[in-house]
Amino acid sequence: MSYDLVVIGSGPAGYVCAIRGAQLGxxxxxxxxxxxxxxxxxxxxxxPSKALLHASxxxxxxxxxxAGMGIGVSKxxxxxxxxxxxxxxxxxxxxKGVDFLFKKNKIDTFKGTGKITGPGKIEVGGKIVEAxxxxxxxxxxxxxxxxxxxxxxxxxxxxxxxxxxxxxAKLLVVGAGVIGLELGxxxxxxxxxxxxxxxxxxxxxxxxxxxxxxxxxxxxxxxxTFKLGSKVTAVDTKGKTLKASVEPAAGGKAExxxxxxVLVAVGxxxxxQGLGLKEAGVELDERGRVKIDDHFxxxxxxxxxxxxxxRGAMLAHKGEDEGIAVAELIxxxxxxxxxxxxxxxxxxxxxxxxxxxxEEELKxxxxxxxxxxxxxxxxxxxxxxxxTEGFVKILSDDKTDKVLGVHIxxxxxxxxxxxxxxxxxxxxxxEDIARTCHPHPxxxxxxxxxxxxxxxxxxxx
Ligand code: FAD
Ligand code: NAI
Numbered sequence: 001m002s003y004d005l006v007v008i009g010s011g012p013a014g015y016v017c018a019i020r021g022a023q024l025g026x027x028x029x030x031x032x033x034x035x036x037x038x039x040x041x042x043x044x045x046x047x048p049s050k051a052l053l054h055a056s057x058x059x060x061x062x063x064x065x066x067a068g069m070g071i072g073v074s075k076x077x078x079x080x081x082x083x084x085x086x087x088x089x090x091x092x093x094x095x096k097g098v099d100f101l102f103k104k105n106k107i108d109t110f111k112g113t114g115k116i117t118g119p120g121k122i123e124v125g126g127k128i129v130e131a132x133x134x135x136x137x138x139x140x141x142x143x144x145x146x147x148x149x150x151x152x153x154x155x156x157x158x159x160x161x162x163x164x165x166x167x168x169a170k171l172l173v174v175g176a177g178v179i180g181l182e183l184g185x186x187x188x189x190x191x192x193x194x195x196x197x198x199x200x201x202x203x204x205x206x207x208x209x210x211x212x213x214x215x216x217x218x219x220x221x222x223x224x225t226f227k228l229g230s231k232v233t234a235v236d237t238k239g240k241t242l243k244a245s246v247e248p249a250a251g252g253k254a255e256x257x258x259x260x261x262v263l264v265a266v267g268x269x270x271x272x273q274g275l276g277l278k279e280a281g282v283e284l285d286e287r288g289r290v291k292i293d294d295h296f297x298x299x300x301x302x303x304x305x306x307x308x309x310x311r312g313a314m315l316a317h318k319g320e321d322e323g324i325a326v327a328e329l330i331x332x333x334x335x336x337x338x339x340x341x342x343x344x345x346x347x348x349x350x351x352x353x354x355x356x357x358x359e360e361e362l363k364x365x366x367x368x369x370x371x372x373x374x375x376x377x378x379x380x381x382x383x384x385x386x387x388t389e390g391f392v393k394i395l396s397d398d399k400t401d402k403v404l405g406v407h408i409x410x411x412x413x414x415x416x417x418x419x420x421x422x423x424x425x426x427x428x429x430x431e432d433i434a435r436t437c438h439p440h441p442x443x444x445x446x447x448x449x450x451x452x453x454x455x456x457x458x459x460x461x
Pocket of ligand 2: 174177267
């Protein structure tokens with residue numbers, strides 16, 4: 001069997017790449033080692049986590065907010081089995097969607113681990129598939145901590161934390177990153193006492209510092225507790241209750257923290273096991289990622305790589321855009337990804353969303369900037385809905401007014417960040433946002449007001 005394009009891995013980077021390739025007339029196949037298509041994102045990542053975030057948020061709202069709006073309901077009862085089925089139905093629906101799209105686009109599929117055996121040759125399930133172009137889209141795996149074994153029952157990664165069949169009385173989260181805060185929120189809402197241990201002296205490294213500070217206060221108000229500047233060095237699993245040793249990050253006396261479940265969420269690492277990269281001569285970088293040039297080409301001609309397995313943010317939409325770009329390049333078109341305008345969203349309540357530079361990054365790069373900020377306490381829709389936590393912050397170039405970064409803490413921040421991303425994609429200014437008519441009453445008016453605020457002329461503040 002011979003193809004123009006063979007994609008190894010069917011996560012968001014791989015399946016999107018295959019579809020775009022097929023659209024452009026390339027004879028395309030996909031190889032996937034797991035039972036279902038869709039990769040981490042659809043099976044054990046974005047999709048199931050958002051289902052549980054949605055359901056647990058409504059559970060919390062029903063318990064705490066309905067009465068104030070005049071909706072009388074008895075105290076909601078958790079049926080975790082049903083909530084997990086709700087999640088699984090959502091996953092199945094999405095996974096089936098990929099199956100359908102492969103068929104619709106006449107993409108051949110091979111189940112099994114793909115191993116590159118030579119230029120243009122991949123072995124899968126004892127067969128050799130030939131390809132003019134190979135795209136590696138094998139994704140990432142959980143980072144493990146030395147000496148702490150993940151059994152996915154009591155000491156879990158995100159995968160186990162998405163599948164618990166009982167709400168833990170005490171959940172200890174290691175790592176105040178995206179997974180720790182999203183899944184920590186799920187289990188706190190469902191009744192767990194959640195403590196987060198973070199190595200650094202702040203949560204969400206890489207996010208704007210002011211955003212992270214305010215967001216930590218919001219999470220603390222919700223009941224989550226934080227131990228910053230600390231690390232978990234061991235988990236004793238012998239007893240009925242887990243005993244975690246928590247040490248100051250700089251070293252020193254350890255204390256014991258008891259928990260029913262420990263969630264290890266300290267990042268993810270590129271996954272290249274079984275691919276045969278060494279034999280194929282494909283170079284990796286110092287962090288184990290497949291090395292690529294600006295056209296996603298590895299050091300071996302005809303072998304490309306995209307998604308979590310290469311440099312850059314480990315985000316589904318970043319992988320998808322790379323999938324489209326590489327397919328277009330292979331088909332002789334001008335594929336491109338603008339890495340300066342990739343949004344980042346944390347789907348907690350409220351949501352946190354950002355695109356572009358943080359204040360810390362601008363200061364470090366010595367770029368003079370202006371700041372426009374608008375709190376949701378002054379937004380009509382947020383006020384009437386009583387969802388006033390958070391703010392919008394727009395950073396624009398001091399001289400040209402070009403938008404350099406936008407940071408939002410607030411309900412629906414993940415949807416609102418898109419207008420900022422489009423503005424950045426078009427090299428727009430804060431003035432462009434300020435002069436754009438925004439519908440009233442919407443939360444998005446806070447984005448317009450923050451843009452007006454860049455020039456100190458916000459109306460409602
Ligand atoms: P993957 O999705 O990891 O897919 C790689 C695929 O390749 C897998 O199916 C794997 O089985 C297959 N594979 C690997 N090796 C081989 C081989 N040799 N042969 C055949 N097949 C192979 N990102 C967001 O943008 N938004 C979110 O809300 C979000 N939530 C997340 C929540 C969690 C709990 C986690 C863990 C991640 C989340 N992410 C989120 C990150 C997102 O899942 C990843 O960025 C995305 O899945 C990366 O896509 P990918 O296609 O590069 O790799
Ligand atoms: P992360 O990189 O976001 O956060 C890991 C955290 O663990 C960091 O704050 C880090 O300082 C801390 N840490 C590292 N070692 C530690 C130790 N020994 N003890 C205590 N803390 C330690 O990684 P996370 O949360 O595991 O997520 C992995 C990736 O998945 C993310 O980078 C993100 O790209 C993706 N993701 C995206 C989501 C989204 O877009 N909403 C949701 C979930 C995951």
